[in-house]
Amino acid sequence: MIKTYFSAALLTLGLALATPAAAQNSYFFPEAAAGSFDPAIPTPEKFLGYPIGSHYTRTDQIVAYLRELDRVSDKVSLRVLGNTFEERPQVVATITTVANQQNLDQLQQQRRALVDPSQPAPDYKRLPVIISLNYGVHGNESSSSEAALLTAYYLTASTSPETQQWLEQSVITIDPLENPDGRDRASHWFDQSKSWPVVTDPLDREHTEAWPGGRTNHFYTDLNRDWLPLTQPESRARMAFLHEWYPNVMIDFHEMGTNSTYYFEPTKPLSTENDLIPRATYEVLNVRLAKYHAQALDKLGALYWTKEQFDNLSPIYGSTYPDFQGGVGVTFEVGSSRGLAQEGTNGVVTFPFTIRSHVATGLATVRGAVEEKDLYLRHQREFFASALTSAKKFPTKAYVFGSAKDETLTNRFLDLLLQHKIQVHELGKTVTLDKQTFEKGKTYVVPTAQPQYRIVNSLFEELTTFHDSVFYDVTGWSQAHAYGLPVSKQKNTSLVQGAPITTPKALVGNVLGGKSSYAYLLPWTDYNAPKALVALQRAGVTAKVAFKPFRAGSASQPTDFGYGTVVVPVAGQKLPADSVFQVLSRVSKQAQVTFTSVTTGFSVGGIDLGSNNVRTVPEAKAAMLVGAGTTASEVGEAWFVASQHLGLPLSKIEVSNVSRAPLGRYTSLVLVGGNYGALDKVTVDKIRRWVQEGGTLITLKNASEWAVKQGIVKEKLLIPASGGWVDTTAVRTATTAPTTAGKKGKETASTAPQTSRRTDFVDQEHEGTRAIAGSIYRADVDLTNPIAFGLTDRRLYVFRNGTTFLRPSRNPYATVAQYAATPLVSGYVSKANLKQISNSAAIVVSKVGAGRVILFADDPNFRHYWHGTARLFTNALLLGPLLNLPEGPASISAEEE
Numbered sequence: 001m002i003k004t005y006f007s008a009a010l011l012t013l014g015l016a017l018a019t020p021a022a023a024q025n026s027y028f029f030p031e032a033a034a035g036s037f038d039p040a041i042p043t044p045e046k047f048l049g050y051p052i053g054s055h056y057t058r059t060d061q062i063v064a065y066l067r068e069l070d071r072v073s074d075k076v077s078l079r080v081l082g083n084t085f086e087e088r089p090q091v092v093a094t095i096t097t098v099a100n101q102q103n104l105d106q107l108q109q110q111r112r113a114l115v116d117p118s119q120p121a122p123d124y125k126r127l128p129v130i131i132s133l134n135y136g137v138h139g140n141e142s143s144s145s146e147a148a149l150l151t152a153y154y155l156t157a158s159t160s161p162e163t164q165q166w167l168e169q170s171v172i173t174i175d176p177l178e179n180p181d182g183r184d185r186a187s188h189w190f191d192q193s194k195s196w197p198v199v200t201d202p203l204d205r206e207h208t209e210a211w212p213g214g215r216t217n218h219f220y221t222d223l224n225r226d227w228l229p230l231t232q233p234e235s236r237a238r239m240a241f242l243h244e245w246y247p248n249v250m251i252d253f254h255e256m257g258t259n260s261t262y263y264f265e266p267t268k269p270l271s272t273e274n275d276l277i278p279r280a281t282y283e284v285l286n287v288r289l290a291k292y293h294a295q296a297l298d299k300l301g302a303l304y305w306t307k308e309q310f311d312n313l314s315p316i317y318g319s320t321y322p323d324f325q326g327g328v329g330v331t332f333e334v335g336s337s338r339g340l341a342q343e344g345t346n347g348v349v350t351f352p353f354t355i356r357s358h359v360a361t362g363l364a365t366v367r368g369a370v371e372e373k374d375l376y377l378r379h380q381r382e383f384f385a386s387a388l389t390s391a392k393k394f395p396t397k398a399y400v401f402g403s404a405k406d407e408t409l410t411n412r413f414l415d416l417l418l419q420h421k422i423q424v425h426e427l428g429k430t431v432t433l434d435k436q437t438f439e440k441g442k443t444y445v446v447p448t449a450q451p452q453y454r455i456v457n458s459l460f461e462e463l464t465t466f467h468d469s470v471f472y473d474v475t476g477w478s479q480a481h482a483y484g485l486p487v488s489k490q491k492n493t494s495l496v497q498g499a500p501i502t503t504p505k506a507l508v509g510n511v512l513g514g515k516s517s518y519a520y521l522l523p524w525t526d527y528n529a530p531k532a533l534v535a536l537q538r539a540g541v542t543a544k545v546a547f548k549p550f551r552a553g554s555a556s557q558p559t560d561f562g563y564g565t566v567v568v569p570v571a572g573q574k575l576p577a578d579s580v581f582q583v584l585s586r587v588s589k590q591a592q593v594t595f596t597s598v599t600t601g602f603s604v605g606g607i608d609l610g611s612n613n614v615r616t617v618p619e620a621k622a623a624m625l626v627g628a629g630t631t632a633s634e635v636g637e638a639w640f641v642a643s644q645h646l647g648l649p650l651s652k653i654e655v656s657n658v659s660r661a662p663l664g665r666y667t668s669l670v671l672v673g674g675n676y677g678a679l680d681k682v683t684v685d686k687i688r689r690w691v692q693e694g695g696t697l698i699t700l701k702n703a704s705e706w707a708v709k710q711g712i713v714k715e716k717l718l719i720p721a722s723g724g725w726v727d728t729t730a731v732r733t734a735t736t737a738p739t740t741a742g743k744k745g746k747e748t749a750s751t752a753p754q755t756s757r758r759t760d761f762v763d764q765e766h767e768g769t770r771a772i773a774g775s776i777y778r779a780d781v782d783l784t785n786p787i788a789f790g791l792t793d794r795r796l797y798v799f800r801n802g803t804t805f806l807r808p809s810r811n812p813y814a815t816v817a818q819y820a821a822t823p824l825v826s827g828y829v830s831k832a833n834l835k836q837i838s839n840s841a842a843i844v845v846s847k848v849g850a851g852r853v854i855l856f857a858d859d860p861n862f863r864h865y866w867h868g869t870a871r872l873f874t875n876a877l878l879l880g881p882l883l884n885l886p887e888g889p890a891s892i893s894a895e896e897e
Helices: 002-018 021-028 044-048 059-072 104-115 143-157 161-169 180-193 233-245 279-300 321-325 351-371 373-393 407-419 453-460 479-483 529-538 577-591 632-646 655-660 681-692 702-709 728-732 761-770 831-837 867-882
Strands: 076-083 089-095 129-135 170-175 249-256 328-335 341-344 347-350 398-401 431-433 436-438 444-447 487-490 510-512 519-522 544-546 550-553 558-561 566-569 594-598 614-616 622-626 650-654 668-671 696-700 718-721 724-727 772-781 795-800 815-829 841-848 851-856
Touching: 021 351, 044 059, 044 143, 059 076, 059 089, 059 143, 059 180, 076 233, 089 143, 089 233, 104 233, 104 373, 129 143, 129 233, 129 351, 129 373, 143 161, 143 170, 143 249, 143 351, 161 170, 161 351, 170 233, 170 351, 233 321, 233 407, 249 351, 279 328, 279 351, 279 373, 321 328, 321 453, 328 351, 347 351, 351 373, 373 453, 407 444, 407 479, 453 479, 479 795, 479 867, 510 577, 519 529, 529 566, 529 577, 529 632, 529 867, 544 566, 550 594, 577 594, 622 632, 622 655, 632 650, 632 867, 650 655, 655 681, 668 702, 668 867, 681 696, 681 841, 681 851, 696 702, 696 867, 702 851, 772 831, 772 841, 795 815, 795 867, 815 831, 851 867
Parallel strands: 129 170, 129 249, 249 328, 510 594, 622 650, 622 668, 668 696, 696 851
Antiparallel strands: 076 089, 089 170, 341 347, 398 444, 398 487, 431 436, 519 566, 519 594, 544 614, 550 558, 718 724, 772 795, 772 815, 815 841, 841 851
């Protein structure tokens, strides 16, 4: 029976790949009548020269086909939104009637009445419904972009009365390549690896992409989780376009495992849906649209499922952000062939079959949105009106944020808010709130009573109560905590004054006091100070850093300079004094930071500039292990910080090449989370010797576990045990019984036999209750440690999504950051894991010979937006080599253990 199914599937593949355009149309558009397509519109097959589904189409070919549709049809207009890091264009095709095409700007203005409650209600009959079909945000989920070509062709070429009605009543935007760089990485792999005849074996190279795969963009960023933080150019361009139209229906096309069928929403009721969103979004609009998707797949005889796995919890996704804009966002997932054809539990999944499923649901979306147009338009109007009602009930009426000591990060957060179309006001007077000083002109106020209240809430608020305990991704996404800026919640709007600002402040760097004959100072508190330091060093300027604070300037107008202040002496430079000043002037403008000239090394207070506590910073020569075994997203994050933020060349060394790498040329070596089992004993010993000879090893998450278990450091890991903590040394030498869990999910480990409990098989999905579901925690950080230089508050917000638990060091000076006794700030964590996190170490520095290992229990660069801890990572890269720990007490008693 299975062989028969395989044969039938392969026959279908053969027909789809080898038949002429008419047969291709009948396969992908089975309901379309023969002759119902305008012959003047070229099919994708005719334009490309091969049948869709027989080859993976490159991004340039996809763009070229849509340009051709734009050329031959007045129904189509193609727009370039921007370019990717690899200089590929981001395009969006808008498809509607010729009359609508001529009035797109006017239509956008008319639709403003839907999102602005202050305007009178529009005439809903005259407004088009906006449908946004977005494809390929994960580059190796490749059927979607092929489906985009066919869908664009159908909407342009179909002469059926129904299609004409669709175009009259809607404006349809098609983003065929949400991730062009990842798409090409994947398409090259699949096309280079395919065979004739096709190989359906799941273990064939065609179906097993090499690291890092094509899912992510250039810096290995998952763009489907970047809709709220907007760290990547693709996301920022896409967000600007979304806020031009505010789609009523927005679909994100994906692929899932080969053994799955087809998924569309609704999601599991209540359990992973956001309480900020009106129930009508989930229970009425989403359910109504789902009927059209079901009908389309029923006609194909395609299996599907709903209401089980994926969630609508946070606005980080392309299928959830529209829900926060009065629209309906939907995820489509098709079981993937990941190649031309692959065996699965449902038979052989073929590339044309997956494409056809996406074409069917895409067209069904247009049908449903047009037929239910009035419902979707009225919902959007009511959504933004209800935002004001919800804000009135919410106790916080305004958020004050910003730091006069870090205008760069404050400005960056302001820019993020403005990209989300949030109303922001400049603070009109200096105030002290919650023991924090907010300076006039350098801090901002965000009222909650505004149409974007739900996004404002998502950016600033904590969330610790959930309907379920099984989650698809993160449960803590507050950007205010991620940036680590001072924030105060206000219960009134007295500080909301003046008109909202529309653009971020233009920061201009300079050198206060002009040219100096003695020295220049740069506070380390500005987020761009490390970037400036790297630029100075690369220009040949020697720079020092202050390990203690001081006060400089005149006695009447002194300025305080804190830990980490960069000191650039004029004497002792390889460059002449004029050149040093010119470099500083240029770097100050590029990094938008302010240097201060001083004419004496004698400080008004604190250390003098010639103190031994002002130490020369060696130019960073950093490397990172990459490739098979390492976590690609964490590699991309560290790479992004070094490249895009610091301007620091970071050598990416394949794990397989470490054995022959000359480690002596590097000051720092980064190991992100992953599996380093491929490193043999000789290579591990090589890394150990390099550290002992003065190297700085920086480890993240389970790479820190690896360093402990390899004996590179003498620090200890923590695992849960009955009555307290057990370190890994004891565990490795014991005969440990299986872990057991009680009714409340409280885990224990014991060296004695245990009685296992029974649990109903169906309850296995609740294993998620033992997770750390991407949540936010509070830690105490030592501001005097070089790893924390630049921070001004001992409260540190840390993001956790892993289970590496570090024991606070025996050396009392070595625990840089330690979790609070009650650390949870936002997100979900099981009670057992919360107990493990409490009072454990977040960052530990361990002295190893002449070198050191800096162990992070978590990923400080999480998804490029966790700036509050990313600056600790940059400190580790740049200042880590200067970190020489005192030994501390010779020993600690057993009781203290």
